[in-house]
Amino acid sequence: MKTTWYCPLDLSTVSESEEDGIIYTVVVKQGHGSPPAGPQSTASRSQHVKAGTEEKLVLHLLHSFSMGDPSFISIFLSTYRSFTSTQRVLDILTDRLGNPPGESKSNTRQMFNKAVCMVFSTWLSDYPEDFRSLNDPSSLLRLAPLLPTDTSGAEIKGRLLRIAEELSEKALLSGSLSDPSRGVASPPEPSEFDATSILGFPSSVIAEQLTRIETDLFLKLVPYHCLGSLWSQRDKKGREGVCWSVRATIKQFNRLANAVTASCLWNTSLKSQQRARLLEKWISVAEACRSRKNFSSLYAILSALQSNPIHRLRKTWQETDREAVKRYEELSDIFSEKDNFSQSRELLKEEGTSKFSNLDTKINNRRFTGSCAQGTVPYLGIFLRDLTMLDTAVKDRLENGFINFDKRRREFEVIAQIRLLQSSCKNSIFRTDETFVKWYHSAPTLCEEESYKLSNQIEAPGEPSPGRGLNPTVIITQCPDALSAVANTTMDADGIFDFPSPVNHLLSKLYKHVKSPSVSCLDVDSSPPPNDATPPLLTTPSTAVKSHRRSVSCGNNPTNNKREAGPEMRIVKIRMDLHDGNLYRSILVTSNDKTPTVISSALDKHNQNAQEASKYELIQLLPEGKELIIPPTGNVFYAMSSASVDFLLRRRGGNTPIGSPNLGNETSATFPRIKAKGRRLVRTLF
Secondary structure, eight states: OEEEEEETTTTEEEEEEEETTEEEEEEEEESSSOSSOOTTOOEEEEEEEEEEOHHHHHHHTTTTTTTTOTTHHHHHHHHGGGTSOHHHHHHHHHHHHTSOOOTTOHHHHHHHHHHHHHHHHHHHHHOHHHHHTOSOSHHHHHHGGGSOSSHHHHHHHHHHHHHHHHHHHHHHSTTOSOOGGGGSOOOOOOOOOOGGGGGGSOHHHHHHHHHHHHHHHHHHOOGGGGOHHHHTTTTSTTOTTTTHHHHHHHHHHHHHHHHHHHHHHSOTTOOHHHHHHHHHHHHHHHHHHHHTTBHHHHHHHHHHHTBHHHHTOHHHHHTSOHHHHHHHHHHHHTTOOTTTTHHHHHHHHHHSSOSSOOOOHHHHHTOOOSOBOOOOBOOTHHHHHHHHHHHHHSOSBOTTSOEEHHHHHHHHHHHHHHHHHHHHHTTOBOOOOHHHHHHHHHSOOOOHHHHHHHHHHHSOTTOOOOSOOOOOSSOBOOOSSOOOOOBOSOOOTTOSSOOOSTHHHHHHHHHHTBOSOBOTTSOOOOOOOOTTOOOOOOOOOTTOOOOOOOOEESSOOGGGSOOOSSOOEEEEEEEEEETTEEEEEEEEEETTOBHHHHHHHHHHHTTSOGGGGGGEEEEEEOGGGOEEEOOTTSBHHHHSOTTOOEEEEEETTOOOOOSOTTGGGOOOSOSOOBOOTTTTEEOOOO
């Protein structure tokens, strides 16, 4: 099968050909003239894999370089966990090594051996954890004797045998096979918390310590843990250790946001002027984090300052230095939702691998001292969001059942951006300030209700407070374990870096039509606010400074909004009651989708028979354990309630209860929850 089309703009011919279980995209660029090529013309030919069966994709690792597709190995090793397992890949390669090219074909055998060494050398260097996570060493012991006998093959064989020995030793030790994240040192024991002692640390020292912590976690981040297909399984029963490196980053984000909140609220006896000094200190720390290109800590600090328990303290903000408030607003503009956070994306593009941040002279004159830096630590939510959107919107398989490798190629480009930023952090050197570390870990963990109680003790609800007002960039409620992010606006077509790929154009199209907030990679907590600590609705006083409020209705009424060309879209989460636990998968729902279509898509995502859609009913899980049954032939987009994005597939006629009706109260570590107007107004945080 071969399909060909001609692109006149760059004088290239693009065709697709299927050969032995693989579909290739072939591009032929003409040097002169146009097809048909004349005798004077020259042409360059390139090809890459578009799709294929599992076995053929694995075997293509051994042929990709010689076939002019050198990037295939890197893309495959970065993304294969989305459609197969390490054990399966090893089994296929081992079987192939057991039947190498004949001895008579010496050149072919030599090229084959070289390809084998290249694949395993790259795999062992970039992803050694894949081999160390195997259940037993038998597959490695079976593979080792089949490797080439030259110097490269002998080195690879030695590394595999050492790993096999480690696996054998671990198997003999009870409880030794545990979560990889256990290697991280435990924080010091909490001590008595003195909120105001943070004022005694220079802002540059605090920023340095936070950047040290964030950089260490970012370097330990396993990029493929951010893949949407893996991240979406983090709450599945038996998968608690999945994506542990992402969870560690999120835990640090929450810890910092909590420390900021606790320092500002813990001592309720402080006067407004004294508490304002704490706000000014954290604004100064945020500025120092910005100069260090530590966007993760910067965003955590801003999120805490913009949370309702702190934002509502109008007397305190009234006493805050005007210059500090101005700098706070400027920092908040970095995360403005305008053009889908184009400013924050542009900063990553400009400063991602540069040595210093691109700040004005005034800030540069206050630049930190005492460390050799400087890598860039990004806010991870942007990558989780992009990868989950790709996973949700692009099919895993073609109609013929082939694995869609073009999807993996697009995911790889986002992963490559993470790895590029990680490489910029490798040479960072920091000092450790034990005094600050002790204070940081002594901060009490405040739940949402506790934060509101402390805030209301400081300033009673509804208490008039004339003076200047301050509207936050994001209206957020702190939660102890969950940080939530949602997607809503258009992505900058240039993406974060200048990667010459269609992935940024694809994401731009997807985000352009997403009208309502989506949960894709991250979870929005829909639990109601504390009964005794409900925050008052925020108003904008006439003397308010520049507002950056991000809040729109979580469920937009299509009759009240001007539609753009094409269908409106929303991402929802649909789960099934499976034998191995409840697993959510993200589904893209458009304004054209009827119930059978959505059920079929959900069944396909759960690896169930999509042809049995008529045997299921679609149920929206609402707060307080309520349910909304979507009509069998209804339009899901317009039938759903804006109160939730959680759905359940239930077999018709069954009386199986929902595992836990209050699913909205479950929290899983993601990024900060946004709150305004009684939890109904939500806006994107990347």
